Amino acid sequence: MTIPWTEPNPILPLALFLVGIAAxxxxxxxxxxxxxxxxxxxxxxxxxxxxxxxLMLGLYTLAVGLLGGLRLLPYLLVIPxxxxxxxxxxxxxxxxxxxxxxxxxxxxxxxxxxxxTGLICLLTALAPAGGNDxxxxxxxxxxxxxxxxxxRIDFLPWDHHSNFPFLHEMLxxxxxxxxxxxxxxxxxxxxxxxxxxxxxxxxxxxxGMTAGLLAAAVFASAPIVAWEAGVAFSDLALAMYLAVALxxxxxxxxxxxxxxxxxxxxxLGGALGVKVTAGVAAVTLAAMTLARxxxxxxxRKAGVGYRLALIALPALVLALPWYLKTYLWxxxxxxxxxxxxxxxxxxxxxxxxxxxxxxxxxxxxxxLPMLLLxxxxxxxxxxxxxxxxxxxxxxxxxxxxxxxxxxxxxIAGWRQPLVRAGALVAGTWLxxxxxxxxxxxxxxxxxxxxxxxxxxxxVGVLAARPGRVRLTARVLIGLALVxxxxxxxxxxxxxxxxxxxxxxxEEYLAAAFPEYPLFAWANANLPPESRVALVGETRGFYLxxxxxxxxxxxxxxxxxxxxxxxxxxxxxxxxxxxxxxSSAYLQxxxxxxxAGNEDALFEALERGRLRVIQESRGNALLEVRGG
Amino acid sequence: xxxxxxxxxxxRLAALGWVVLAxxxxxxxxxxxxxxxxxxxxxxx
Numbered sequence: 221m222t223i224p225w226t227e228p229n230p231i232l233p234l235a236l237f238l239v240g241i242a243a244x245x246x247x248x249x250x251x252x253x254x255x256x257x258x259x260x261x262x263x264x265x266x267x268x269x270x271x272x273x274x275l276m277l278g279l280y281t282l283a284v285g286l287l288g289g290l291r292l293l294p295y296l297l298v299i300p301x302x303x304x305x306x307x308x309x310x311x312x313x314x315x316x317x318x319x320x321x322x323x324x325x326x327x328x329x330x331x332x333x334x335x336x337t338g339l340i341c342l343l344t345a346l347a348p349a350g351g352n353d354x355x356x357x358x359x360x361x362x363x364x365x366x367x368x369x370x371x372r373i374d375f376l377p378w379d380h381h382s383n384f385p386f387l388h389e390m391l392x393x394x395x396x397x398x399x400x401x402x403x404x405x406x407x408x409x410x411x412x413x414x415x416x417x418x419x420x421x422x423x424x425x426x427x428g429m430t431a432g433l434l435a436a437a438v439f440a441s442a443p444i445v446a447w448e449a450g451v452a453f454s455d456l457a458l459a460m461y462l463a464v465a466l467x468x469x470x471x472x473x474x475x476x477x478x479x480x481x482x483x484x485x486x487x488l489g490g491a492l493g494v495k496v497t498a499g500v501a502a503v504t505l506a507a508m509t510l511a512r513x514x515x516x517x518x519x520r521k522a523g524v525g526y527r528l529a530l531i532a533l534p535a536l537v538l539a540l541p542w543y544l545k546t547y548l549w550x551x552x553x554x555x556x557x558x559x560x561x562x563x564x565x566x567x568x569x570x571x572x573x574x575x576x577x578x579x580x581x582x583x584x585x586x587x588l589p590m591l592l593l594x595x596x597x598x599x600x601x602x603x604x605x606x607x608x609x610x611x612x613x614x615x616x617x618x619x620x621x622x623x624x625x626x627x628x629x630x631i632a633g634w635r636q637p638l639v640r641a642g643a644l645v646a647g648t649w650l651x652x653x654x655x656x657x658x659x660x661x662x663x664x665x666x667x668x669x670x671x672x673x674x675x676x677x678x679v680g681v682l683a684a685r686p687g688r689v690r691l692t693a694r695v696l697i698g699l700a701l702v703x704x705x706x707x708x709x710x711x712x713x714x715x716x717x718x719x720x721x722x723x724x725x726e727e728y729l730a731a732a733f734p735e736y737p738l739f740a741w742a743n744a745n746l747p748p749e750s751r752v753a754l755v756g757e758t759r760g761f762y763l764x765x766x767x768x769x770x771x772x773x774x775x776x777x778x779x780x781x782x783x784x785x786x787x788x789x790x791x792x793x794x795x796x797x798x799x800x801x802s803s804a805y806l807q808x809x810x811x812x813x814x815a816g817n818e819d820a821l822f823e824a825l826e827r828g829r830l831r832v833i834q835e836s837r838g839n840a841l842l843e844v845r846g847g
Numbered sequence: 848x849x850x851x852x853x854x855x856x857x858x859r860l861a862a863l864g865w866v867v868l869a870x871x872x873x874x875x876x877x878x879x880x881x882x883x884x885x886x887x888x889x890x891x892x
Contacts, residue, residue, distance in 0.1 A: 599869070600876035620873035624866045632854075681866060684859045692863055696870050703874070 223348055223725050224743065224762050225365055225401050230346040230719055233402035236395075239301065240403070241410065244273030246307025247300060251276065253311050257483060259476035263432075264421030264467050268483055270414045271464040273304060274407070274457075275490040275538065278390035282541060285373030285393065293368075293397040323429075326682070326694075330433035333701050337440050338413060340708050340716065344450030345405035347715035348725050349761065350732030354607075355381075356452030357733075357759035361401055364393035365761060375549045377566045377775040378768040380556045383549060385542035387493030388457035401761075404452055411456040412449040415668055416440055418463040422470060423675055426638055430682075435675035438625070439668055441704040443617040443711075444602075444660055450712065454494050455664045461491035462501050463668040466645055469505055469531075473512055473637055478530055481509065485531040489538025496543075496554050500652040501665070502535055504645055566773040582606070583658025591654055598663065599623040605660040616660050617707075618667070621678075621700050626670050628677030639676065642669035738800065738836040739763045745834070746798060746841075753778065753796045755821075756805025757839070768794065784823035791844050799830065803838025 227233050248269030260268075280300050284293055323331075349356050356362075359381040367373045376382040388411065395404035416436035424432030439445060448456050465487035472480040484505060491498035509531050513524040543553040550556075552564035559572040584590050584597055584604050598605060599618055606616035633639035646669040653663050681693035718728040729736045739762040742752065752767040754760050755778055760767045770778040776794050781787040791799075801821070813822045824830040825842075834841040854862075 599873050601880065602877070603880055617877065620870040623873065624869035627865065628862050677862075681859075681862055684854075684862070689859055689863050693866060696866055700870060 223729065224764050225361070225396055226348045226725060227346075227400040227402045228725075229721070230343075230402060233346060233395075233399050233406060236399050236403050237406045237410075239305075240395075240407070241270070242308050243301045243304030244277055244410075245269050246273065246304030246309075246311070247276045248273035248307075249311040250303065250307040251486070252483070253307075255479050255482060257477070257479045260471050260480070261421040261425045263417055263424065264471065267414050267418040267421055268464055268468060268487070270410070270417075271460055271490060272483070272486055274391060274410070275387065275461075275486065275493070276300065277304075277394065278387040278490075278493065279538070279541065281390035281394045282373065282387075285367060285390070286545070288372040290368055290373070290393075290397065291371045293394065297394055297398060326430055327433055329698070329701075330430070330437045333437050333705065334416065334433070334440055336705060337446060337708060338409075338449075340705075340712050341409050341412070341446055341449035342406070343719045344712040344715040345409050346402040347450075347718040348729055348732075349401055349405070349452060350715075350729065351734065351736075351759065352732070353451040353453075354759060356401075356405075357761040359758075360389055360452045360454060361392055361396070361404060362759070362761040364389055364396055364404075367393060368397055369766075378770075378773045380567065380773060383546045383555045385493045385496060385539070385546075387490060387542070388454045392452055401452065405450065408452055408454070408456055409449045411460040412440070412445060415456060415460045415463045418460070418467050419668060419671055419675075422463075422467045422638065423672055426636070427676060427679060431675050431679045434678045435672050437701065438621045438674045438678070439671035441619045441621055441701055442664075442667055443619060443704060443707050444664060445667065446704070446708045447711065448661065448664065450715065453661070455661045458491055458494040458498060459665040459668050461487045461494060462498065462645070462649075462665045465491060465501065465505060466641060466669060469508065470638060470641055473641070478527065481527060481530040482534055485534030486538060488531070488535035492535060492539035493542050496557070497652065497656070497662070498665075500649055501645055504648045506531055508641060508644060566775045568774050571772075571774070579657035579659075583654075586654065591651075594650065594654055594658075595623055595626075598660065602660055605658050605663075607659075618660070619700055619704050621697065622667065622670050622674055624696070624700075625674035625677035625681075627673075628680055629673035629675065630677075632680050633673070633676045639673060642672045646670050646673075733759075733762075734837045735759065735802070735839050736762060738834060738839050738841055741834050741836065742798075742800065742841055750797045751795050752798045752800050753791065753794070754800050755779075756802035756808075757800060763800075767800075768796070770799075778820070781820040783818065784820050784827055784829060787820040787824055788829050788844070788846070797844055798833075799840075799842040799844065801840050801842060803840075806838065806840060 248271065251272045252269055277300055284290065284296050289296060349361065359379060363376065363379060363382040366376065391407040392404040395407060416439055419435040419439055420432040423435040465484045468480045468484035468487060472478065472484065488498065488502045488505065492502060506528060509527055510524060513527045546555050547553040550564045552562040555564040556567045556572065559567055559569065582605055599620060599622065602616040602618060630639060630643055646666040649666040650663060678697060682690055684690055714728060714732060717723045718725055735757065743764045746765050750765045752763060752765050753770045753776060754767055755770045758769055768776055770776050776790065778787055778790065781790065809819045809821050812819045829845055830842045831845055832840050833843050
């Protein structure tokens with residue numbers, strides 16, 4: 221491979237992706253067969269199986285990693301793959317067949333929208349991760365790559381993200397082991413696709429095919445969803461597990477049997493393995509279970525406690541490995557959060573304050589009017605809820621259909637369990653989002669149940685009389701889908717051209733990740749025993765030398781030093797041979813120096829203790845000299 | 848809007864009006880932001 225961790229063409233990752241889907245589906249069907257789950261819409265059953273299968277594969281990879289077997293991972297993956305393929309061949313999906321009806325024009329259009337959107341996202345995902353896949357290059361892909369180099373999953377004291385629950389990152393790890401980042405990113409696309417399938421499977425049996433397709437299409441129409449489907453983040457994985465949990469809960473609520481409640485618990489275990497904030501949805505669904513079990517007399521025969529245990533125990537057991545590992549390594553199961561109460565290694569009160577300040581900086585404040593206006597603000601001013609204000613249409617955007625249609629669905633369908641449950645799960649999630657951190661992508665999991673409400677609202681206006689109302693609604697919804705598609709095409713052109721071979725991967729990366737040339741130079745020229753500290757930069761995925769982050773933990777701090785001597789002492793203490801400093805960091809240091817303030821980095825440069833050995837676009841690679 | 852209870856004409860028109868308003872406002876607001884009219888509010892880094 222010319223570019224680290226990157227397949228030279230899309231054929232291998234696509235082929236392995238199909239094998240991976242089949243394996244996950246089969247593993248999930250084995251789980252559902254073991255639980256003797258019956259009933260449910262076929263699409264929902266397929267979605268549940270896929271989610272359960274990815275969960276099993278993720279936990280398997282975690283176990284192999286913790287036992288130090290990552291060098292054998294490509295071979296060890298044969299076991300779950302074969303098991304999964306057996307499951308696909310031997311077990312049918314179950315749930316009965318839906319009656320076949322002739323497809324309407326609306327359904328054809330919606331299927332076409334979903335298909336084209338999925339294809340664009342697939343071609344985008346297969347291109348190398350660019351600079352805007354910030355978190356992927358920093359830890360979602362980078363930490364698994366480091367662990368593969370180590371041969372095991374071990375403690376990275378300088379990267380607090382690596383101590384988060386990392387269920388979906390285990391799939392990225394498996395993908396990097398057998399193929400590369402293209403396959404890894406396809407697993408995030410899969411999570412988005414399974415979310416759409418879940419929404420379809422939730423809505424179709426209750427409101428028909430068109431409503432089901434609308435729910436999936438509204439979710440997929442959000443530019444933030446389409447963007448996430450092409451990068452290696454984990455928000456779509458969280459949306460998938462929470463949507464599946466909701467679908468399973470509804471199946472239980474409507475009489476498909478207690479085993480669906482256990483499936484809900486399993487899905488919540490997956491969600492808690494992606495992010496600790498899934499606890500909000502877990503508590504909401506547990507409370508809903510308690511209320512339902514107490515309200516309906518027939519349920520009292522088996523006991524309210526039994527039903528709570530069905531949902532809680534699988535969730536806790538499946539989530540436990542992540543929080544136990546983090547507790548054993550850091551002293552804090554939710555590290556680095558709740559630092560004031562729970563503490564944690566290589567963290568500090570100052571870092572905790574800075575982290576919280578950054579989270580509080582997103583959004584438009586926490587007053588009551590802003591809470592009430594949040595859905596409007598998110599739709600009209602999405603750039604206020606993200607990092608990239610210059611591209612509001614692309615990265616930070618929901619599109620109009622949630623705001624336009626969900627209130628109608630909520631008002632019209634409030635008596636329906638689907639609507640109430642969806643509104644409760646979405647509402648509590650958004651309330652927590654409002655309080656904790658108002659970044660748009662953190663609201664993404666709530667978009668799934670809101671898409672259900674929007675679909676019901678759409679069905680209503682599309683069927684309303686007179687014909688002028690129907691036509692106007694059709695034009696507006698169609699316009700929103702067309703614009704969504706256009707935004708997706710426009711923002712993905714470079715990636716699609718790269719995947720199709722019209723542009724080389726190197727040429728694409730040079731434009732999409734301006735820092736890449738410096739990483740490539742380092743890979744080609746630094747001695748193998750080098751150890752690099754990234755300063756003002758975290759996107760180290762493409763660097764093929766051991767590296768650490770500076771200033772993101774107390775393990776290595778270079779910005780808060782007592783002069784050049786102190787800086788060098790800290791670097792030597794950690795065995796750092798080189799610094800890779802971002803242009804932003806260097807410009808900030810230069811401004812301090814020009815203002816007459818002391819800057820340890822520039823002082824060290826002046827004394828010859830640091831030497832610039834390569835520069836690229838304002839970023840610099842410096843050699844640490846002397847002992 | 849379930850078949851069992853047909854909403855009134857006013858309700859139907861209000862629903863459509865809301866859809867028109869929401870869709871239009873969404874795109875107008877983002878185009879205006881993109882053209883810099885909201886730069887005074889301050890974006891993120």
